[in-house]
Amino acid sequence: MLYIVPTPIGNLQDITLRALEVLKTADAVLCEDTRRTQILLSHFGLSKPTYRYNENDDRSVARCLEALKSGKTCALVSDCGTPCISDPGWKLVKAAVAEGIKVSSLPGPSAVACALAGAGITGGAFTFLGFLPRKPGKAAKLIAAAYALQHPVVLYESPYRVVKMLQLIADTLGNETPVILARELSKVYEEWLRGTAQQLAETLGKKQKVQGEFVMIIDRPAAAEREEEHAQDAYF
Numbered sequence: 631m632l633y634i635v636p637t638p639i640g641n642l643q644d645i646t647l648r649a650l651e652v653l654k655t656a657d658a659v660l661c662e663d664t665r666r667t668q669i670l671l672s673h674f675g676l677s678k679p680t681y682r683y684n685e686n687d688d689r690s691v692a693r694c695l696e697a698l699k700s701g702k703t704c705a706l707v708s709d710c711g712t713p714c715i716s717d718p719g720w721k722l723v724k725a726a727v728a729e730g731i732k733v734s735s736l737p738g739p740s741a742v743a744c745a746l747a748g749a750g751i752t753g754g755a756f757t758f759l760g761f762l763p764r765k766p767g768k769a770a771k772l773i774a775a776a777y778a779l780q781h782p783v784v785l786y787e788s789p790y791r792v793v794k795m796l797q798l799i800a801d802t803l804g805n806e807t808p809v810i811l812a813r814e815l816s817k818v819y820e821e822w823l824r825g826t827a828q829q830l831a832e833t834l835g836k837k838q839k840v841q842g843e844f845v846m847i848i849d850r851p852a853a854a855e856r857e858e859e860h861a862q863d864a865y866f
């Protein structure tokens with residue numbers, strides 16, 4: 631049996647009771663980084679064999695699959711949030727499903743859901759792109775195609791590239807494109823920055839060093855948002 635177990639994205643109190651129970655009872659914990667996971671386990675007083683799961687290494691996927699096939703109950707975790715969401719895991723889940731192994735996905739922390747809920751934007755639909763390709767041309771094409779669907783677009787970005795990405799958004803979709811930045815969610819310095827892509831690029835560009843983890847939401851302009859809200863109302 632394979633359990634997919636979300637872990638906190640910053641605040642350790644965000645682990646669920648069920649996640650702790652599964653980590654406690656599983657035969658093994660499959661993780662991105664065994665040291666990080668050991669720190670998490672020992673924080674909660676758990677001692678468990680941990681095995682590194684490396685998605686880019688077929689032998690590692692095969693080893694984990696063998697453990698599952700031999701009847702072991704494994705908990706799959708990543709360094710933070712929900713495994714398989716811009717994190718390793720999907721190859722093992724796919725292989726387990728193909729082998730008829732039972733897979734259970736626990737609900738829990740994920741930066742994308744946390745940011746969207748706090749953004750205060752309308753509508754149920756959104757496009758999640760995760761991390762964009764490094765090449766600006768490719769990234770711009772993806773952003774433009776996703777935004778053309780007329781839903782907010784959600785991105786993950788590192789602090790080192792956030793200003794460049796804001797500038798790319800301004801260049802691709804227009805300076806006035808509204809953006810919401812959710813920084814350091816669930817942590818002491820949680821912060822929400824709202825403005826146009828150009829404004830935020832300037833504000834953050836003035837900082838000596840941009841720090842922390844970011845979710846970027848490219849919102850719809852206010853007028854388009856109203857129209858989309860009415861279109862959704864028509865369904866009910």
Ligand code: SAM
Nearest residue numbers: 639711712717740741786787814815843844845
């Ligand atoms: N699997 C994770 C999830 O479910 O959200 C995502 C892992 S991905 C490797 C890491 C990225 O998630 C970061 O670069 C950042 O964009 C986002 N992220 C993770 N923790 C965050 C936090 N506390 N605040 C804002 N963004 C966060």
